[in-house]
Amino acid sequence: MDFEKKLNRLEEIVQKMEKGELALDESLQLFEEGVKLSRDCHSQLTKAEAQVKKLVGFDNEGKAITENFKSED
Numbered sequence: 001m002d003f004e005k006k007l008n009r010l011e012e013i014v015q016k017m018e019k020g021e022l023a024l025d026e027s028l029q030l031f032e033e034g035v036k037l038s039r040d041c042h043s044q045l046t047k048a049e050a051q052v053k054k055l056v057g058f059d060n061e062g063k064a065i066t067e068n069f070k071s072e073d
Contacts, residue, residue: 009033054068
């Protein structure tokens, strides 16, 4: 499942749980699925962040000069 589908499913789970109309067993099952999806999405975002490069300029031959993106946290 790709990132967007995981995120959409996570949003569905949150909406269902917020209604408060689910049986306990179903709530626990959805909670577990939501935790797994959340971890998967976080992992994918971490990997994507590691691949992001920041363009800092061009060399004399016109090739891009990049450096690793560092979050401002």
